[in-house]
Structure formats: C-alpha cells, structure tokens
Amino acid sequence: MHEMSIVEHLFGVIDEIAEKEQLTSIQRVAVEIGGMRQIVPELFQFAFDAAKDRTVAAGAELVMTFVPIQATCNGCGAVFEVQLHEYVCGSCGAADVKVTGGKEILITSIEGDRDDN
Amino acid sequence: MIIELRQDILVANQKMVSVVKERLAQEKVLMLNIIGSPGSGKTSLLEATLAGLSERFRVAIIEADVETKRDSERLERFGVPLYHINTGGMCHLESDIILSSLDRMDLAATDVVIIENVGNLICPADFDIGEHAKIAVSSVPEGDDKPSKYPVLFREAEAVVLNKTDLVPYTNFNVESFTTDLRRINGTVPLFELSATGGDGVQAWLDWLIQRIESSQSDNS
Numbered sequence: 001m002h003e004m005s006i007v008e009h010l011f012g013v014i015d016e017i018a019e020k021e022q023l024t025s026i027q028r029v030a031v032e033i034g035g036m037r038q039i040v041p042e043l044f045q046f047a048f049d050a051a052k053d054r055t056v057a058a059g060a061e062l063v064m065t066f067v068p069i070q071a072t073c074n075g076c077g078a079v080f081e082v083q084l085h086e087y088v089c090g091s092c093g094a095a096d097v098k099v100t101g102g103k104e105i106l107i108t109s110i111e112g113d114r115d116d117n
Numbered sequence: 118m119i120i121e122l123r124q125d126i127l128v129a130n131q132k133m134v135s136v137v138k139e140r141l142a143q144e145k146v147l148m149l150n151i152i153g154s155p156g157s158g159k160t161s162l163l164e165a166t167l168a169g170l171s172e173r174f175r176v177a178i179i180e181a182d183v184e185t186k187r188d189s190e191r192l193e194r195f196g197v198p199l200y201h202i203n204t205g206g207m208c209h210l211e212s213d214i215i216l217s218s219l220d221r222m223d224l225a226a227t228d229v230v231i232i233e234n235v236g237n238l239i240c241p242a243d244f245d246i247g248e249h250a251k252i253a254v255s256s257v258p259e260g261d262d263k264p265s266k267y268p269v270l271f272r273e274a275e276a277v278v279l280n281k282t283d284l285v286p287y288t289n290f291n292v293e294s295f296t297t298d299l300r301r302i303n304g305t306v307p308l309f310e311l312s313a314t315g316g317d318g319v320q321a322w323l324d325w326l327i328q329r330i331e332s333s334q335s336d337n338s
Contacts, residue, residue: 002240010126085268095304111119
C-alpha cells in the first residue's frame with residue numbers, strides 16, 4: 001500500500017510549508033493525482049486521516065483531484081486520453097505512443113490560519 | 118488564508134533521484150531496477166544473468182527484501198559486489214536508500230548496478246530511484262492476467278521477462294493472451310519468454326542486456 005508512503009511524503013511537505021508560512025492550523029489540503037499513480041482514493045483518504053493526528057493539519061479536510069492519463073501517438077501525432085490503460089492510438093491504431101500526462105502527484109493548495117501575534 | 122502551490126509531493130525522493138543520476142553519469146554506470154511479484158523468480162533471473170554477464174562486465178547488485186538475507190546469500194557465489202537492504206516492512210525502495218548503497222560502492226570500477234526491488238507489482242513502480250530502466254518480471258504460475266491487473270509497471274518497463282515458461286504445459290497460462298494484453302499496454306516493449314533455472318530463452322535476454330549496457334557506455338563516452 002504505497003498510499004501510506006506517499007502520505008508520509010505529503011506530510012513532510014505540509015510541515016515544511018506550515019513552518020515557512022507560520023501556520024498554526026490547517027483546514028484544507030488539496031492534491032492532484034495522475035492516473036499513472038495507481039492511487040486508491042479510499043486508501044489515500046484513510047492514510048491521510050491516520051497521519052494527520054497531532055499535526056498542524058489535525059482537523060484538515062483532504063480534497064483530491066484526479067487527472068486522466070494523456071498520451072501522444074508517435075505515428076500520427078494525435079493526442080488522446082488513455083482509457084482503462086489501453087495505450088493504443090484511437091486515430092491510427094499505432095501502439096507506439098508516449099505518455100504525456102497522468103504522472104502528477106502534487107500538492108496544489110493549503111488553507112490555514114496564521115498566528116499573527 | 119489559502120496558499121496556492123504546485124509542488125511535487127515526492128520532492129524529497131526526487132531530489133535524491135537527481136543526486137543518484139548525477140553520480141551514475143559521472144562514473145558512466147548503468148542502473149537497472151528489477152520489479153516483480155514475490156516468487157516470480159527475480160533472484161533466479163539474477164543468477165542466470167550473473168552467470169552470463171559477470172565475466173564481461175563489472176556488475177554490482179543491490180538486493181532488497183523486507184526480511185532475511187537469503188537472496189543475497191544465493192548470489193554470493195558469483196563473487197560480485199553485493200549490497201543488501203532490509204526494508205523492514207516497507208514495500209518498495211526509495212532513492213535515499215539507493216544513494217547510501219551507491220556511497221559504499223566503488224562506482225569507478227562498476228559498469229552496471231542491478232537492483233532487485235522488493236517483491237511487489239504496485240509500489241516499486243511508483244517510486245523513481247534514479248534507475249535508467251525498469252525491468253518487469255512476471256512468471257507463469259502467477260497467471261496470464263498480470264499485465265492487465267498491474268498496467269503501470271508493464272507500461273513503464275523497458276523490458277518484460279516472462280519467467281518459468283517450462284511450466285506452461287502444467288497450468289492454464291495462455292501465452293497469447295498475456296502477449297495481447299501486454300501489447301495493449303506497451304506496444305513496443307521487448308518481451309523475453311524464458312526459464313531462468315532451465316536456461317531456455319535466457320540467451321536472448323542476455324543478448325538484449327549486453328547490447329543495452331554497451332549502448333549506454335557508448336552514449337556516455
């Protein structure tokens with residue numbers, strides 16, 4: 001279950017940003033995950049909830065956005081969305097295609113409060 | 118307040134990947150990452166590979182397992198530098214562990230580093246460790262549906278090994294169905310059907326590997 005390891009890395013990033021921005025609490029964390037990452041949303045959510053205890057993000061909500069896998073055909077140049085991991089060009093039928101999107105694993109925003117005192 | 122970002126969650130791993138890649142490039146070393154299920158025959162493939170490769174190239178091995186040193190012990194007889202990692206429950210390798218293994222190696226006296234990742238088809242496919250190529254190993258007793266069930270590994274692999282082909286007559290494994298599924302996921306990847314312990318098909322794999330090592334050496338020079 002690599003969701004747990006990725007969430008550990010996510011909290012490394014959250015801690016770093018919270019410290020830099022002097023956040024005292026975080027209400028929302030938004031992430032963007034590509035289809036090539038094989039993330040199971042329920043497992044990612046479970047890992048996030050397990051990891052957030054006793055952190056600055058203890059009460060935070062997780063917002064996940066999933067990005068489809070995109071590929072470009074090396075034969076005819078068509079750009080297409082990969083469905084069900086079928087990496088075959090829909091236009092010309094070529095199997096020689098390059099994956100051009102769907103490997104994202106990003107933190108896109110953090111909503112929190114700063115200690116202004 | 119809302120802080121807008123677009124930061125890679127795996128930034129810490131990616132930083133170490135850059136260091137690993139730099140280190141390998143400096144010393145002109147090719148690094149391969151072997152990924153497959155527990156029991157697919159990754160260590161047997163390494164045994165067959167070392168038998169055919171270790172006189173021609175200077176090979177070093179990184180062996181990763183959750184527990185035990187059994188795989189490393191099997192490879193000791195080849196007399197190549199062997200670096201053993203127990204991940205202690207972790208289902209994959211990350212780049213910081215690889216870097217600390219490279220730190221202990223004499224890279225100037227190495228042509229190729231072969232990593233046997235933890236037996237798993239999902240997690241290792243998701244963590245870049247700075248390798249030049251991933252090699253996917255699947256085996257007949259696992260069934261012919263592995264490419265369809267674990268597409269990302271087979272998509273990312275630069276070569277696919279189908280091991281234990283000597284067992285095909287004793288199972289319901291359908292080679293054609295395995296190949297058709299694989300081609301939908303990765304239309305151009307070389308497929309090596311072989312028996313690592315019996316020897317059938319091993320030479321074609323070795324020929325590919327030798328050419329891969331030689332072409333990386335000439336690219337670097």
